[in-house]
Amino acid sequence: MAVWKKTAITIVLLAVCALLYGIYLYTRKPADVRVQTPVAEMTAAALVGDFSADETAAGKKYIDHAIVVKGKIAEIKTDTNGEATVILESGDPLSSVTCSFYDDEMSSVQKLKVGQEVSIKGICTGKLADVILNKCSIED
Template sequence: MKNALIVVALLALIGVGVGLYLYNKPHKDIAHATPDFELASAQLFADFETDEAAAQARYLDKVVEVSGTVREVSAAEEGGLNVILNTESDFAGVICQFNAEQAEAAAGLQTGQEVTIKGVCTGMLMDVVLIRCVLIS
């Protein structure tokens, strides 16, 4: 009987531990994640423009590493940063969103500079959007 109680208590402890771990599970570590796709920013946008549904099935939630030319860098809320990369379109681009802890590395980027950026693809509105970005080069 006593043993059974100990077992139950142990199981409960493990349950709480697992629960706490899951609850506090960190966000995906983009910096160390292997990209699912590596392509040019223009190609990523073209894929969405050609067939949005197919592009969503292919890229949503995936770690995508894009290379392209910086069009614009702008400050965002809470110390973050948005870097917009060129596409074939004059208007649309690929927006790469950097959170505060990664923003410093990207803050010095200049318009016209060639860069490679890794982030999670969330879809397209005017532009294709990558979040939690990390500057690769």
């Protein structure tokens, strides 16, 4: 085969690969946090403590990462729109851990009881008054 033919085929193949990769990047769905390996596991008290001690350092460590937080349920909120949130006690009256669940985790959240100890996996998005976890699910 002539060299120019080989070159042409290579270029076309590369272009197709680039296009497919582009489409993949463009249509990629956000990662399912439920199947991710957490970077850290800790109690709600330790997580809030870390953020209170040094918000920047804690942010670097936890924000955008999947973590598992263990704690006692202070409040369960389920909205008719399908939103389910669990608030974990941290021992600090001014700051807890707010965990916003995946919509399809509603049924498992409804089985929980206030006061119960639970482990929740989610993506840490930062701290307002509470440290907030997104895309949560219950860890067994």
